[in-house]
Amino acid sequence: AQSVSQHNHHVILSEAASLELGCNYSYGGTVNLFWYVQYPGQHLQLLLKYFSGDPLVKGIKGFEAEFIKSKFSFNLRKPSVQWSDTAEYFCAVNAGGQNFVFGPGTRLSVLP
Amino acid sequence: DAGVIQSPRHEVTEMGQEVTLRCKPISGHNSLFWYRQTMMRGLELLIYFNNNVPIDDSGMPEDRFSAKMPNASFSTLKIQPSEPRDSAVYFCASSLEGVGPYEQYFGPGTRLTVT
Numbered sequence: 182a183q184s185v186s187q188h189n190h191h192v193i194l195s196e197a198a199s200l201e202l203g204c205n206y207s208y209g210g211t212v213n214l215f216w217y218v219q220y221p222g223q224h225l226q227l228l229l230k231y232f233s234g235d236p237l238v239k240g241i242k243g244f245e246a247e248f249i250k251s252k253f254s255f256n257l258r259k260p261s262v263q264w265s266d267t268a269e270y271f272c273a274v275n276a277g278g279q280n281f282v283f284g285p286g287t288r289l290s291v292l293p
Numbered sequence: 294d295a296g297v298i299q300s301p302r303h304e305v306t307e308m309g310q311e312v313t314l315r316c317k318p319i320s321g322h323n324s325l326f327w328y329r330q331t332m333m334r335g336l337e338l339l340i341y342f343n344n345n346v347p348i349d350d351s352g353m354p355e356d357r358f359s360a361k362m363p364n365a366s367f368s369t370l371k372i373q374p375s376e377p378r379d380s381a382v383y384f385c386a387s388s389l390e391g392v393g394p395y396e397q398y399f400g401p402g403t404r405l406t407v408t
Contacts, residue, residue, distance in 0.1 A: 215396060217399075223401070224384060224399040224400060224401045224402050225336075225384070225386075225399040226399070227396055227398075230396055271336065275395075281326070281397060283335070283336045283338075285336075286335055286336065
């Protein structure tokens with residue numbers, strides 16, 4: 182069965198700091214990869230997705246993620262975070278069909 | 294597009310009462326998912342439907358939970374009888390499964406509190 186792990190439960194950064202959130206998955210075949218963001222009190226929204234092609238994917242709000250197949254990783258990055266990036270971030274993996282597995286989430290707190 | 298619509302947004306009920314949560318997926322989407330989110334367990338998939346048919350309900354906690362999708366534009370998640378440990382935010386999501394990959398669109402959630 183697929184599984185998704187996220188390295189950090191809670192990350193605390195100051196504004197303008199760089200961000201990298203780790204995501205690893207366990208599945209040997211072709212996967213589709215997603216990062217979702219959940220702002221406080223809101224629903225999950227798609228941040229970015231990787232289906233094929235360039236392994237460096239750019240999403241909304243200055244976020245990007247890099248798919249490294251050999252490491253089974255899809256880490257999320259942002260060069261300079263803002264207070265408004267405070268949210269919970271979920272990595273998700275789809276290995277075809279409707280089998281969609283979410284990671285446990287990483288809570289990001291950005292201090293002004 | 295109105296997005297995925299869920300009702301009610303908040304529900305407070307007493308233990309033992311029946312609770313019904315409702316979801317309207319995005320028009321044209323053919324797959325619908327029910328998730329539960331708690332601090333302790335994170336985001337859990339309860340059940341999903343494809344073309345109104347339940348495909349995988351292995352995440353449904355126990356017989357007190359049931360879900361239906363009578364047509365392509367409506368689904369319900371029912372808890373009977375409810376218990377305090379059912380308190381959580383319940384999300385509905387929909388997607389269009391077809392040729393090629395897809396993504397899930399989430400509704401605003403229903404925050405359920407069982408006292």
